[in-house]
Amino acid sequence: MVEHADVLVVPGGFGTRRLMCDDEVLAWVRAVNDTTTWTTSVCTGSLLLGSAGLLTGLPATTHWAEMDTLAALGARPTKRRVVEHGKIVTSAGVSAGIDMALVLAARLAGDVVAQAIQLGIEYDPQPPFTAGSPERAPAEVVELVRSVLKRPSEASPGRVETPRQTSATH
Amino acid sequence: MVEHADVLVVPGGFGTRRLMCDDEVLAWVRAVNDTTTWTTSVCTGSLLLGSAGLLTGLPATTHWAEMDTLAALGARPTKRRVVEHGKIVTSAGVSAGIDMALVLAARLAGDVVAQAIQLGIEYDPQPPFTAGSPERAPAEVVELVRSVLKRPSEASPGRVETPRQTSATH
Numbered sequence: 197m198v199e200h201a202d203v204l205v206v207p208g209g210f211g212t213r214r215l216m217c218d219d220e221v222l223a224w225v226r227a228v229n230d231t232t233t234w235t236t237s238v239c240t241g242s243l244l245l246g247s248a249g250l251l252t253g254l255p256a257t258t259h260w261a262e263m264d265t266l267a268a269l270g271a272r273p274t275k276r277r278v279v280e281h282g283k284i285v286t287s288a289g290v291s292a293g294i295d296m297a298l299v300l301a302a303r304l305a306g307d308v309v310a311q312a313i314q315l316g317i318e319y320d321p322q323p324p325f326t327a328g329s330p331e332r333a334p335a336e337v338v339e340l341v342r343s344v345l346k347r348p349s350e351a352s353p354g355r356v357e358t359p360r361q362t363s364a365t366h
Numbered sequence: 367m368v369e370h371a372d373v374l375v376v377p378g379g380f381g382t383r384r385l386m387c388d389d390e391v392l393a394w395v396r397a398v399n400d401t402t403t404w405t406t407s408v409c410t411g412s413l414l415l416g417s418a419g420l421l422t423g424l425p426a427t428t429h430w431a432e433m434d435t436l437a438a439l440g441a442r443p444t445k446r447r448v449v450e451h452g453k454i455v456t457s458a459g460v461s462a463g464i465d466m467a468l469v470l471a472a473r474l475a476g477d478v479v480a481q482a483i484q485l486g487i488e489y490d491p492q493p494p495f496t497a498g499s500p501e502r503a504p505a506e507v508v509e510l511v512r513s514v515l516k517r518p519s520e521a522s523p524g525r526v527e528t529p530r531q532t533s534a535t536h
Contacts, residue, residue, distance in 0.1 A: 239488075260488055277492045289488025291464065298494050311497035311507045316514070318409075318430055318459025320498030321491035322447045324469050327481035328490030337481045344486070 197224070200231035203300070208239025208259065208290065216247040226250065236285040236300060238293035245286065246271050254281045259289035260330050261345050291328075294319060367394070370401035373470070378409025378429065378460065386417040396420065406455040406470060408463035415456065416441050424451045429459035430500050431515050461498075464489060 242258035246269030287296035302310035412428035416439030457466035472480035
C-alpha cells in the first residue's frame with residue numbers, strides 16, 4: 197500500500213459515494229495527506245476529502261449536483277472551477293479536472309511546462325453548446341441530468357443516506 | 367473481430383504513426399467505414415483515416431503539429447476543432463475529442479441529450495492559460511512542445527519516414 201505521496205489526487209465517480217463510509221479508505225486518505233505537498237480532488241473525489249475531515253471550514257468545490265453534500269461535510273462550497281486553499285486543491289465536476297491539473301502542473305513545474313501541456317493536448321476548448329453549468333444550461337437539461345445522476349446512487353448497495361463526517365484528528 | 371459498426375471512433379496517440387503502415391489495420395478501417403453511419407477520429411487518429419484513403423480531397427483536421435502529415439495524405443487540412451464532412455467527422459488534438467463527442471452526441475441523440483452530457487461532465491472550461499493553440503501560445507512554448515513531440519516518433523521502431531497513402535479502392 198502507498199504510505200506517502202508528494203501529490204494525492206482523489207478522483208470522482210459514482211464509486212466515491214460508497215467510499216464515504218469506508219473507514220479504512222478515509223484513514224488512508226488522512227494518513228497520506230499528512231505526507232503530501234499537494235492534496236487534490238476531482239469532481240466527487242472532494243466528498244472523500246470532506247468525509248475524511250480534511251475540508252472542515254475550508255473553501256472547496258465538487259460536482260455542481262453535490263454542493264449540498266459538500267456543505268453537509270463541513271466545507272464551504274465555492275462556485276469556482278478550481279479552488280485552492282493551502283495545499284488542498286479541489287475541482288468541480290469531471291472535466292474541471294483538466295483545469296485543476298494545469299493549475300497543479302504550474303505549481304509543480306512552472307507556467308511554461310503547464311502551458312506546454314495545454315498546447316500538447318490542444319486544450320483550446322470550443323464546446324458546441326453553452327450547457328456546461330447549471331446556471332447556463334436550459335432548465336429541462338438541468339432536470340434531466342439531476343434525474344439521471346440520482347439513479348446509480350439509488351441502485352447502489354452502498355448508497356449513503358446521511359453523509360458522515362469523520363474528524364481528521366480521530 | 368468487429369466487422370461493422372454504427373460509429374467508428376479512431377483515437378489518436380503516438381501508436382497511430384506505426385499503424386499508418388499496417389495494411390491489415392487500414393483494410394479494417396476501410397471495411398468498417400463501409401458499414402458506418404459515422405466515421406470519426408480524434409487527434410492523430412485522423413492520420414489513420416487519411417492513410418486508409420478515406421480523407422482524399424476532404425476537409426479534415428488533426429493535432430496541430432501533424433497538419434502537414436494530414437495534407438501529405440491527401441486531405442485538406444482545416445483549422446477547426448471539429449470538421450464534419452458527410453459522415454466523416456475529424457477533430458483536432460486530444461481534448462478536441464470532447465467537443466467532437468458532443469457534436470456526435472447531438473447528431474445521434476439530439477441537442478438536449480448532448481447538452482445533458484455536457485452538463486453532466488460540467489464542461490464549462492476555464493483553462494488557467496491561453497496556450498491551447500499554436501497561434502495563442504508563447505513561441506517558447508510552441509518550440510518546447512514541438513521538440514517533445516518529435517521524440518517518441520524518433521525513438522519508435524515503427525517510425526514512419528514517409529507517410530503512405532493507400533487507395534480506398536485498393
